[in-house]
Each structure stands twice: as structure tokens, then as C-alpha cells.
Amino acid sequence: MSSGGDTAVAKIAELVKETKGTLCIAVHRNADPDAVGAALGIYEIAQSLGKDARLIAPEGLEKAAKELLKALGEENPFSPPEDAESCETWFIVDTASASQLGSISDAVLGREYVVIDHHARNSLYRGKGVVDPDAGSSSEIVALAMETIGLKPLKPTATAMLAGIIYDTRFFRLAKPTSFRAAAYLLESGADYRLVLSILTRGRNSVPYSEKVARLKGVSRAGIYRAGDLLIAVTCIGAYEGSVLNALIDLGADIAVGISRRKDRTRVTVRSSKKAEEVLGGAPSADIASHIAAALGGSGGGHAGAAGAEVRAEPLEVWGAIASYLASKGLRVRVLEEGRWKEECSD
Ligand SMILES: [Mn+2]
Numbered sequence: 001m002s003s004g005g006d007t008a009v010a011k012i013a014e015l016v017k018e019t020k021g022t023l024c025i026a027v028h029r030n031a032d033p034d035a036v037g038a039a040l041g042i043y044e045i046a047q048s049l050g051k052d053a054r055l056i057a058p059e060g061l062e063k064a065a066k067e068l069l070k071a072l073g074e075e076n077p078f079s080p081p082e083d084a085e086s087c088e089t090w091f092i093v094d095t096a097s098a099s100q101l102g103s104i105s106d107a108v109l110g111r112e113y114v115v116i117d118h119h120a121r122n123s124l125y126r127g128k129g130v131v132d133p134d135a136g137s138s139s140e141i142v143a144l145a146m147e148t149i150g151l152k153p154l155k156p157t158a159t160a161m162l163a164g165i166i167y168d169t170r171f172f173r174l175a176k177p178t179s180f181r182a183a184a185y186l187l188e189s190g191a192d193y194r195l196v197l198s199i200l201t202r203g204r205n206s207v208p209y210s211e212k213v214a215r216l217k218g219v220s221r222a223g224i225y226r227a228g229d230l231l232i233a234v235t236c237i238g239a240y241e242g243s244v245l246n247a248l249i250d251l252g253a254d255i256a257v258g259i260s261r262r263k264d265r266t267r268v269t270v271r272s273s274k275k276a277e278e279v280l281g282g283a284p285s286a287d288i289a290s291h292i293a294a295a296l297g298g299s300g301g302g303h304a305g306a307a308g309a310e311v312r313a314e315p316l317e318v319w320g321a322i323a324s325y326l327a328s329k330g331l332r333v334r335v336l337e338e339g340r341w342k343e344e345c346s347d
Contacts, residue, residue, distance in 0.1 A: 008130045008132070009130060009141060009144045009145045009148060010145070010148045011130075012042075012045070012116065012129075012130060012141075012142070012145035012148075013045055013049070013145060013148065013149045013151075015091075015114045015128065015129065016042065016045050016046050016049055016051065016091070017049050019046075019051065019088075019089040019091075019112075019114075020088060020089060021052070021088030021089060022052050022053075022054060022086055022087050022088050022089075023046050023051050023052065023053045023054070023087070023088070023089050023090070023091065024053070024054045024055075024056050024083075024084065024087035024089070024090050024091070025039045025042050025043055025046070025053065025054070025055050025056065025090070025091045025092075025093060026039075026056050026057075026058065026084075026090055026091070026092045026093070026095065026101060026104060026108055027039050027055075027056075027057050027058075027078075027093055027094060027095065028058070028094055028095040028096075028100035028101065029057075029058045029059035029060070029100055029101070029102040030059060030060060030061070030062045031057050031060070031061045031062060031065055031078075031094075032061075032062050032064065032065055032094075032164075032167060032168075033064050033065050033068050033139075033160070033163045033164045033167040033168075033200070034094050034137045034138050034139050034164035034165070034167055034168040035065070035093055035094035035095070035138065035164070036061065036065045036068065036069065036160055036163075036164065037137075037138075037139035037142075037157075037160040037161035037162070037163055037164025037165070038093040038094050038116060038137075038138035038139045038141070038142045038161070038164060039055055039091075039093050039094075040055070040077070040153075040156075040157045040160050040161065041139065041142035041143060041145075041146060041153060041157060041161050042091050042093060042116065042142055043055055043077075043157075044146070044151070044153055044154065044157050045142075045145065045146060045149070045151060048151055054079050054083065054087065055077050055078045055079060056078060056079050056080075056081060056083060056084055056087070056104060057078035057079075057081075058081050058084075058101055058102035058103055058104045058105075059081070059102045059103070061076075061078070063206075064167065064199070064200065067199050067202065068160060068163050068199050069160075071195055071198075071199050072156040072159055072160060072195075073156070074156055081102070081103050081104045084104040084107035084108070085107060087107065087108075087111065088111065088112075089111060089112045089113065089114075090108050090111055090112070090113035090114070091113070091114050091115075091116060091129075092108060092113055092114070092115050092116070092117075092124060092129075093115075093116045093117065093138050093142070094116070094117055094118075094138035095115075095117060095124065096117060096119040096121065096122045096123065096124065097122075097123045097124060098123070098124060112128075113126075113128070114128045114129040115128065115129035115130075115131055116129050116130050116131075116138055116141055116142060117129075117130075117131045117132075117138055118131070118132055118133060118134075118135040118136065118137060118138050118140075118141060118168075119131070119133065120133040134176055134178070135176055135178050135179070136165065136168060136169040136174055136175045136176040136178065136179035137164050137165045137167075137168035137169060137179060137182075138164065138168075139160075139161040139162075139163075139164030139165050139168070139182070140161075140164075140165050140176075140178050140179050140181075140182035140183070141178075141182075142161065143161050143165075143182035143183075143185055143186050144178060144181065144182050144185070146185075147182075147185045152189040152190075153186065153189050153191075154190075155189075155190040155191070155192065158186045158187075158189040158190050158191035159186075159190075159191045159192045159195060159196060161182075161186050161191070162183060162186045162187070162191040162192075162193065162196050163196045163199065163200060165179050165182060165183055165186075166183075166196055166197075166200060167200055171200075207243075210239070210240070211240045211243055214237060214238075214239050214240035214243065214244055215240065215243055215244050215247045217237070218235045218236075218237045218240075218244030218245075218247070218248070218258065219235070219244070219247060219248060219251065220340075221235050221236055221237075221339055221340045221341045221344050222234060222235040222248060222339045222341060223235070223335070223337060223338050223339035223340075223341050223342070224253075224335075224336040224337040224339065225333050225334065225335055225336060226333070226334045226336055227326045227331035227332065227333050227334070228279065228331045229275075229279065230254040230255060230275070230276055230279055230280075230331070231252060231253050231254050231255075231336075232253060232254065232255045232256075232257070232322075232326075232333070233248040233251075233253035233255070233256045233257070234256075234257045234259065234319060234322075234339070234341055235248070235256075235257070235258055235259070235339070235341045236258075236259050236260070236261075236315065236341040236342075236344040236345035237258045237259075237260055238260050238261070241258040241260060241267075241269040242269065242271070242306070244256075244258055245257075245258050245269060245270070245271040246271060248271070249271050249272075249273055253273070254272060254273040254275050254276040254279075255270065255271070255272045255273070255276050255284065255285075255288070256270070256271045256272070257269070257270050257288075257318075257319075257322060258270075259315045259318055259319075259341070259345050261315065261345055264312060265298070265310055265311065265312050266310070266311055266312070266313055266314070266315055266318055267308065267309075267310050268289065268292055268300070268308060268309045268310070268311065268318055269307075269308045270284075270285040270288050270289050270306070270307045270308065270309075271285060271305060271306050272284040272285045272288075272304070272305055272306075273305075274305075277304055277305075279329075280329055282304075283303060283304035283307075284304060285303060285304060285305055285306050285307035286301055286303055286304060286307040287325065288307065288322060288325055289301055289307035289308055289309040290307075290309070291321060291322075291324070291325040291328075292309045292311060292318055292321045292322065292325075293309045293310075293311060295321040295324065296311040296312070296313040296317055296318065296321055297311060297312065297313070298310050298311030298312060298313070315341075315342065315345040315346070316342065
């Protein structure tokens with residue numbers, strides 16, 4: 001279904017040109033900076049072609065996106081969902097499914113529409129547009145489309161699109177070659193890099209107090225192990241598992257495991273790095289979660305980088321199951337530092 005690549009990107013302006021009547025550009029609900037950046041880019045392409053264009057946000061913008069627009073001195077350029085009725089054609093950006101369109105879903109799907117997205121699975125795509133999982137963001141797809149037609153975005157748009165790329169690639173950690181190419185084009189067009197960094201890092205200080213405590217506790221309790229070249233961190237946590245494990249991955253772990261005791265069961269959360277994927281093959285987080293579930297009786301599954309399992313077993317048995325998964329890959333676990341997670345998880 002994908003129609004990625006340079007030739008497809010070159011067609012985006014053509015697709016805008018072909019639209020008839022009022023062109024509306026939709027983002028997903030609770031739109032993030034990538035959705036906003038990509039939408040503003042399409043809006044500018046449409047304006048440059050003399051189209052009557054409108055931006056529609058079905059259910060508002062998320063915090064980082066609001067702060068971005070505020071810092072750019074833009075009044076919220078999005079029209080309310082009620083305006084969707086007057087739209088004759090649509091561009092849907094950064095949105096993978098009809099449910100993400102919320103209340104405007106029927107208005108959009110009843111019309112001609114074009115999809116611009118980078119999610120691996122997009123159930124809206126009907127052959128018109130670009131769905132390129134090899135792109136790190138939707139904003140970069142649109143930026144490269146602008147470059148193709150020699151259209152330099154205005155400074156606020158360029159800045160918003162750069163924010164979209166940096167946000168979705170987690171500060172270029174998940175960047176693809178096109179992310180850097182597009183970022184270079186946006187910077188050359190006047191994007192304000194320092195403003196983007198200050199907006200996107202500001203959010204970090206607004207992490208709730210309890211989440212910060214959970215992260216610090218999780219890190220301080222962690223046991224550190226080595227299997228081949230992979231570093232594994234295991235910790236015992238009761239809340240904010242994802243946040244704690246992402247912090248451990250950021251600190252250098254290739255596999256981070258959070259074990260959480262519940263009354264009669266043990267919840268296991270797994271995150272893993274790109275390197276773990278290269279070394280172990282398959283989808284490591286999901287494979288570990290499934291292995292734990294199969295070994296100990298329970299359920300488990302997820303994605304390559306993030307997964308979870310729930311079992312009726314002791315934390316030490318969970319660790320045993322992880323070690324047996326690694327053994328099945330020919331890796332023996334060695335202890336670098338036991339940490340305190342076993343004690344913390346033992347009552
Ligand atoms: Mn995105």
C-alpha cells in the first residue's frame with residue numbers, strides 16, 4: 001500500500017493542484033507537533049497554488065503543539081470540527097485510522113481525500129497520497145514535497161515542520177535519511193532551530209512530580225546485566241513503567257524490563273533498543289514478552305521496541321524466563337550489578 005519515495009513526494013503538489021473546491025487539511029485528534037507541522041506545510045502549498053484551504057483539528061491539539069503555535073506567535077490556525085461540513089476535498093495528515101479523525105470521520109470519508117503519513121499501518125489510505133513508513137515524520141514528507149517544487153516555507157511554517165521532525169524522531173534518535181534532508185531544507189528556509197529545542201525540551205520540566213520520583217527510584221534500584229554486547233537493566237516499579245524504562249534505554253540499556261507486583265499477578269513491561277533488534281532479530285520486546293507469557297502461563301505481546309506481559313509468577317521466575325530467552329539466542333547473562341530490584345519486588 002505504501003507509495004513512498006521521491007517520485008511519490010514529487011506528486012504531492014500535483015495532488016493539491018487537482019483538488020476542487022474548498023480544500024480542508026485534517027490532523028488526528030489531540031494533534032502533535034508533527035501533525036501540525038505537516039498540516040501547515042500542506043496549507044502553504046495549497047495557498048501557493050491559489051486554493052481555498054482550511055485547517056481542521058477534530059479534537060484539539062496536544063500540549064507541545066499548543067506551545068509551539070504560541071511560541072510562533074500564531075493564533076490557533078485550526079478551525080473547529082463543525083466547519084468540516086463545508087469541505088469539498090481533504091488532505092489527511094499524520095493520521096493512521098478513521099478513529100483518529102474523531103467527530104469529523106464521516107465528513108472526511110464521504111469525500112475525496114488524500115493521505116500523507118508515515119505510520120507502518122494506515123487503514124485510511126485508498127491509493128491517493130504518500131504513506132511512507134521509511135520516513136521519520138509526516139512533516140519531513142511535506143518538507144521534501146515543498147523542496148521538489150522549489151517552495152520555501154515561511155519562517156513559522158518551517159519552524160513548525162522542523163519541530164514536527166524533531167518531535168517524531170525523538171530528537172533524531174529515530175531519524176531516517178529523509179529526516180535530515182528535510183531538516184536541512186527547513187533550516188535553509190529560515191526555521192528557528194533554537195526555538196524548536198527550547199519548546200520541545202521545556203515539556204521535560206513539566207513531567208509530573210510523581211513521575212520524576214518513579215523514574216529516579218526505578219533507575220536507582222535497577223540491576224544491570226550483560227548478555228553478549230547487550231546491556232540489560234531490570235527494575236521493580238509500580239507506576240509510570242513506560243517512562244522509567246524509556247529513561248533506562250536513554251541511559252544506555254539495550255533491554256529494559258520493569259517488574260510490577262500486583263495482588264495475584266506480576267506485570268512485566270519491556271522496552272528495547274535498535275541494537276537489541278539487530279543482535280536478537282525479530283521483535284525483541286514482543287518476543288521477550290511472549291516468551292515470558294509462554295514460559296510462565298499468562299499473556300504477552302507488543303511491538304519490537306515496546307511490549308508487556310502479565311503472569312501469575314514470582315519476579316525471580318520472570319527473570320529466569322528472560323534469561324532462558326537470551327540463552328535460546330546463544331547469550332549467557334552475566335551480572336554487572338545486582339541492584340536492589342529483587343528486594344524491592346520480593347514482598
Ligand atoms: Mn507523525
